[in-house]
Amino acid sequence: MKKEVIHQLHKNFEDCARQKDGVEYWLARELQVLLGYKEWRNFDLVIDKAKVACEKAGQAVLDHFVDVNKMVELGSQSQREVEDIALTRYACYLIAQNGDPRKDAVAFAMTYFAVQTRKQELIETRMAEWERLRAREKLTLSQKELSGVLFERGIDSPGFSRILSRGDAALFGGLTTQGMKQRLAVPDSRPLADFLPTITIKAKDFANEITNTQVKQQDLQGEPGISREHIKNNRDVRKLLTQRDIVPEDLPAAEDAKKLERRLKSEAQKLPRLTPKLGRKRR
Incomplete structure (x- = not known):
């Protein structure tokens, strides 16, 4: 993936990051757009798969996928309340894992949400790996x-x-x-x-x-x-x-691919333990 593409995707994901009680999170309907899904119903299927993966990993789904409501602007300048989901970093990572890897944004998101730091240069290194x-x-x-x-x-x-x-x-x-x-x-x-x-x-x-x-x-x-x-x-x-x-x-010679794969998988396995839960203050 070209550096300028990574730079733009990094900016897009950073702009949508939010915080509550010191815990970072993203809204599902905004993540839908970031990952290139046009219809909510298709993206909702990906979220369902991510929730199953979360449960299978021994994590409480409600700690990472929190139902919320928000107001959206309508064409008539009025507002309407829609359902949304607040997602932790780990939830976003699972969604990216279950998304379409052919999409540049999905491939980027898998790395962006897998690392604990959001520094672009470190994400670029991880993307290359x-x-x-x-x-x-x-x-x-x-x-x-x-x-x-x-x-x-x-x-x-x-x-x-x-x-x-x-x-x-x-x-x-x-x-x-x-x-x-x-x-x-x-x-x-x-x-x-x-x-x-x-x-x-x-x-x-x-x-x-x-x-x-x-x-x-x-x-x-x-x-x-x-x-x-x-x-x-x-x-x-x-x-x-x-x-x-x-x-x-x-x-x-490059790093042994098997060793690299084990290292990246090990980092991903640590993610749920390192991700603060929504609704709980970080200690």
């Missing part, structure tokens, strides 16, 4: 899909591994998968992708997607032909990166 994990998950899916397509064309597991390694050699300037693992000090038992930076993970995923499409469109058969296609696609992706002064094999 989540983006890397999502990219890693997508690479796993594209690799699995490619494996299935190749299996239908007579490529067994060893053959699939050889094709991937040849693709890596094309992407990393001649360095095979094993060569890159040695270069980045990746343990033999771990996948190389778990230690690659986001840009390289996305590059591998993009090459997989192209190969997958080309194998289907051209009905490629057998290891030699499919291998040539995958090498070409990785070489083309490498060319695109190097033209922008990004040399994949020269990028430093």
